Amino acid sequence: MQLSLLQGVLKAVRAGIIVFDAEQRIVFWNQWMEQHSQMPAADMQGKSFTDVFPDMVDGRTHVAIRAALENNFASLLSQTLNKAPFPLYANAADVANHVRMQQAVHVMPLEIASLSRHCVVQITDVSMAVSREKKLRELASELESQTLVDGMTGIANRRRFDLHLDDEFRRAKRNTSPLSLIMIDVDYFKDYNDNYGHQHGDQCLVQIAGALSSVLNRSRDLVARYGGEEFTVVLPDTNEDGAMQIAEAMRAEIEGLQIEHAYSGVAKFVTASLGVSTLVPDHMSKTGTLIHAADRALYQAKRSGRNCVVMYSDKKKSE
Amino acid sequence: MFQLSELQHDALVEIFNLGVGRAAAAMSRIVGEEVSMSVPMITFQSRAEVAKALGSAEGRRISAVAQHFEGAFHTEAFLMFPEEKSLEIVRLMVGQSLSLEELSEMEQEAMSEIGNIILNSCMGAFANAAGKELRGSLPTYHAGTGDDILGLSGKEWDGVVLTLKIDFNIERHHIYGYVAFLLDMPALQDLQRYIDDYLARLMG
Numbered sequence: 001m002q003l004s005l006l007q008g009v010l011k012a013v014r015a016g017i018i019v020f021d022a023e024q025r026i027v028f029w030n031q032w033m034e035q036h037s038q039m040p041a042a043d044m045q046g047k048s049f050t051d052v053f054p055d056m057v058d059g060r061t062h063v064a065i066r067a068a069l070e071n072n073f074a075s076l077l078s079q080t081l082n083k084a085p086f087p088l089y090a091n092a093a094d095v096a097n098h099v100r101m102q103q104a105v106h107v108m109p110l111e112i113a114s115l116s117r118h119c120v121v122q123i124t125d126v127s128m129a130v131s132r133e134k135k136l137r138e139l140a141s142e143l144e145s146q147t148l149v150d151g152m153t154g155i156a157n158r159r160r161f162d163l164h165l166d167d168e169f170r171r172a173k174r175n176t177s178p179l180s181l182i183m184i185d186v187d188y189f190k191d192y193n194d195n196y197g198h199q200h201g202d203q204c205l206v207q208i209a210g211a212l213s214s215v216l217n218r219s220r221d222l223v224a225r226y227g228g229e230e231f232t233v234v235l236p237d238t239n240e241d242g243a244m245q246i247a248e249a250m251r252a253e254i255e256g257l258q259i260e261h262a263y264s265g266v267a268k269f270v271t272a273s274l275g276v277s278t279l280v281p282d283h284m285s286k287t288g289t290l291i292h293a294a295d296r297a298l299y300q301a302k303r304s305g306r307n308c309v310v311m312y313s314d315k316k317k318s319e
Numbered sequence: 320m321f322q323l324s325e326l327q328h329d330a331l332v333e334i335f336n337l338g339v340g341r342a343a344a345a346m347s348r349i350v351g352e353e354v355s356m357s358v359p360m361i362t363f364q365s366r367a368e369v370a371k372a373l374g375s376a377e378g379r380r381i382s383a384v385a386q387h388f389e390g391a392f393h394t395e396a397f398l399m400f401p402e403e404k405s406l407e408i409v410r411l412m413v414g415q416s417l418s419l420e421e422l423s424e425m426e427q428e429a430m431s432e433i434g435n436i437i438l439n440s441c442m443g444a445f446a447n448a449a450g451k452e453l454r455g456s457l458p459t460y461h462a463g464t465g466d467d468i469l470g471l472s473g474k475e476w477d478g479v480v481l482t483l484k485i486d487f488n489i490e491r492h493h494i495y496g497y498v499a500f501l502l503d504m505p506a507l508q509d510l511q512r513y514i515d516d517y518l519a520r521l522m523g
Contacts, residue, residue: 073455
């Protein structure tokens with residue numbers, strides 16, 4: 001192939017091409033580079049990497065160029081891990097706004113007979129792929145936010161719980177009927193995870209979710225994963241006594257699973273602490289009150305030695 | 320199966336630890352977090368044994384980054400992680416949590432770069448110790464069982480696989496992976512000769 005033809009090809013290529021000699025001096029800078037760097041090839045010729053890209057000295061790209069020139073190794077610099085190493089811009093507006101083009105960079109050694117070793121740096125614009133993945137990521141998280149089921153345990157998730165509690169709260173307000181809430185926290189779960197590993201930790205939570213569900217049999221009762229090792233139960237039309245009975249049944253059910261836990265401070269098996277609150281909501285009440293009360297009761301259960309059930313009582317009122 | 324003398328074995332472990340140490344430093348710079356890597360052991364196994372250890376019989380899926388090296392000797396090099404571990408590594412390095420169960424296109428490229436850094440560092444350390452020249456290709460990403468991946472170089476191939484267990488630590492996560500080099504008989508002899516030369520120079 002003729003030299004002029006080769007030059008034509010390099011000019012037409014829709015990618016940046018820079019060739020460095022063994023001393024890391026630029027010997028070639030194609031038209032795409034001129035266009036996106038706003039630096040003409042004539043000015044680049046013979047300049048060293050260090051002079052042209054002072055910010056990139058000893059950076060990942062520089063190391064890759066050295067690996068090519070000294071060790072003969074090819075390198076790949078992904079956009080994901082390096083973003084935009086070279087000061088290249090899609091258009092004049094981006095130059096003004098300092099918005100760099102997203103880049104994938106390939107550095108390859110060049111071995112040509114009768115010449116000292118060179119290397120070629122090839123830069124590709126991956127902005128399209130980056131925005132496509134961003135879209136994909138947004139869609140995935142949107143889909144995730146719409147789901148009502150906890151992916152790991154298969155029971156209701158936090159979002160479903162929030163929606164359900166709102167519904168039942170409104171219904172209880174209308175009917176002036178009692179609404180109860182149980183907050184459940186697995187005892188010494190961090191120690192379980194640390195010692196038995198996350199996989200066993202996950203299995204443990206799945207078993208507990210099953211045990212909790214097995215206690216409930218009314219259609220509007222709901223057990224949900226509140227987060228981490230916390231579960232919560234919504235019990236419509238249930239007064240304090242009814243809620244305490246269910247909570248105690250749940251506590252016993254978890255203990256009855258007999259999941260070995262040698263690092264628990266309270267038992268040989270996995271156990272849980274439960275806090276219960278009940279409210280007949282009036283027009284001033286908010287769901288937050290009920291959740292906060294159950295949380296306080298759970299805290300009391302933890303303080304009273306764990307593996308137990310505590311009912312919330314408003315001390316100020318009773319004193 | 321092929322065996323090295325204790326001295327040769329220790330020299331090789333030392334060289335590869337030097338290599339992954341450099342790779343870890345490069346990766347730390349990328350993520351701005353401490354990344355550490357070590358090679359606790361190396362073994363020589365047949366391709367079938369390696370595939371078995373990687374859970375091929377149970378259909379366990381592996382993410383692999385492959386590179387070809389030639390010059391002082393020829394080898395196909397692989398960095399391999401169980402697929403779920405490669406998700407963990409890439410997402411720890413990128414700092415994003417995506418619930419997709421496979422690496423996206425851009426994440427595959429990031430994984431390729433991680434493999435590229437590790438394989439180049441290992442082979443670079445070896446080439447330097449041997450005082451020899453090696454040429455390294457660009458990395459390619461593959462997913463499949465260990466059998467699928469190690470079978471890339473053809474069914475008839477019957478050499479030895481040099482396997483490095485890699486202990487990878489990032490943000491308090493410990494992840495084990497493997498680097499494997501496929502070595503045919505001539506490559507194995509070259510390798511052994513280079514280690515002997517290196518040891519001779521050390522004792523010098």
